[in-house]
Amino acid sequence: MQGKSRATKAWPPFLTRALLAILLPVGGFLIWELAVFSGLATGRLVPPPSRIIATLWQLAQAGDLYQHVGATCLRVLFGFVAGSLAGAILGSITGFFGVARRLIDPTLQALRAIPSIAWVPLFILWFGIFETSKVVLIATGVFFPVYLGVSTALLSVDRKIVEVGRIFRLSGFDLVRRILFPAVLPSFIVSLRSGLGLGWMFVVAAEFMGASEGLGYLLVDGQQLGKPDQIVASIIIFAIIGKLSDGLLVLLTSPLVAWQDNFKREGA
Secondary structure (H helix, E strand, O other), X not given: OHHHXXXXXXXXXXXXXXXXXXXXXXXXXXXXXXXXXXXXXXXXXXXXXXXXXXXXXXXXXXXXXXXHHHHHHHHHHHHHHHHHHHXXXXXXXXXXXXXXXXXXXXXXXXXXXXXXXXXXXXXXXXXXXXXXXXXXXXXXXXXXXXXXXXXXXXXXXXXXXXXXXXXXXXXXXXXHHHHHHHHHHHHHHHHHHHHHHHHHHHHHHHHOOOOOOOHHHHHHHHHHOOOHHHHHHHHHHHHHHHHHHHHHHHHHHHHHHOOOOOOOOOOO
């Protein structure tokens, strides 16, 4: 029993979760590699992992990989910060004030239904083809889920909790700080994660707007030159950095909701 206990302690839970997380994609890559190696598939349109790794190595050796990844990450970062701030502010206003909700929310809900590609020609006309238009497009994608999450969370706060706060003579800033903010915070974090995911989606459309660097540029370049290995490599990088950024956001925000006693809380 003691030996089993020591073995359990020597195998950290986070390492177990990490291995389980990569089990499915690694298994799929190995199966596809074996299928191409054995001749069951040609690997012409969907290259095997060995070719993708070779392409990534060539881009890294040339220094292009870091340049493209860095450019894309900076665009997403700036767009995420701008879109999150705007979404949180407007969501708070429409969720807290009924008049503002009836005045502003219908228009924003209509704008939310517009596809991302539809904004591209307008933003090019307004801001040109340089960085401003790309960041604004990403911020637009981030804005709507954050706005909707904050506004809906405020409207969903239990009225009885607010009444308890008023019984204790809380009003104004104290009511927001001690009642509304903790009640909204879990939904706000989920909306940030949704916004970040849309930010990574919108950056592809943004980098179609005449970009000379970035992962979106690698996608277009691979499509124009007939390089499926470069296209798939870019998609895999998107998946990796998207997951890492989401994990970082969860890590940074987890102390804010450490007070929650959730069902099957991870790491309990």
